[in-house]
Amino acid sequence: MTGLRERKRARTHAAISEAAIALFLEHGFDQVSVAQVAEAAEVSKRTVFAYFPAKEDLVVHRFADHEDEAGRLVRARPAGVGPLAALRDHFLRALHDRDPVTGLNDTPQILAFTRMVRETPALRTRAIGFQEASERALAEALQDTAGVPPLTARLAATHVVSTHWLLSMDNFRALDGGRSADERYPQAVADAEHAFTLLAEGLAGHLDHP
Numbered sequence: 247m248t249g250l251r252e253r254k255r256a257r258t259h260a261a262i263s264e265a266a267i268a269l270f271l272e273h274g275f276d277q278v279s280v281a282q283v284a285e286a287a288e289v290s291k292r293t294v295f296a297y298f299p300a301k302e303d304l305v306v307h308r309f310a311d312h313e314d315e316a317g318r319l320v321r322a323r324p325a326g327v328g329p330l331a332a333l334r335d336h337f338l339r340a341l342h343d344r345d346p347v348t349g350l351n352d353t354p355q356i357l358a359f360t361r362m363v364r365e366t367p368a369l370r371t372r373a374i375g376f377q378e379a380s381e382r383a384l385a386e387a388l389q390d391t392a393g394v395p396p397l398t399a400r401l402a403a404t405h406v407v408s409t410h411w412l413l414s415m416d417n418f419r420a421l422d423g424g425r426s427a428d429e430r431y432p433q434a435v436a437d438a439e440h441a442f443t444l445l446a447e448g449l450a451g452h453l454d455h456p
Contacts (some may be wrong), residue, residue: 262297266287302369305362312347409441412441
């Protein structure tokens, strides 16, 4: 019974999310009400809020899984691999796989979704909160697994997360300007390599221990 209930909740969650994103992309985030989302998903407004406490959650839940990703990667890195090397290798793999979080995905809906987040003040604010949470998770992982002092861990985490965000936005802007993901890929890799080299040089002696 529990499994059935969870599957039903997952279906409802997905139906509300898909209805909301479709409406937001068509009409704009600020022009669509929660009541309209509920009507499109064929649920009550109360049900929408039961699954998504705030209107912004209808959007940001799409990348919420990435919030503590950097921290999880550092904690799960193989023996003998330094934190920065693990983060660099993961970002390069994500570029190769066209992971939307890297900005290197030219699927029209994903480009439109990213554009909406960038251009909507309420969503940009939530994205900043997402970055801050990612920095905290990474800083904690650096302290716990690499013996990095608290201030150094916080500074390093801020640099890493900001670099990731900058690279992603550069990729998005290139694709939004008309380039394909395949055309952008070599430059995206070169930029990532350069950025992580600069991070490694700046953090030398702090994050290069396994």
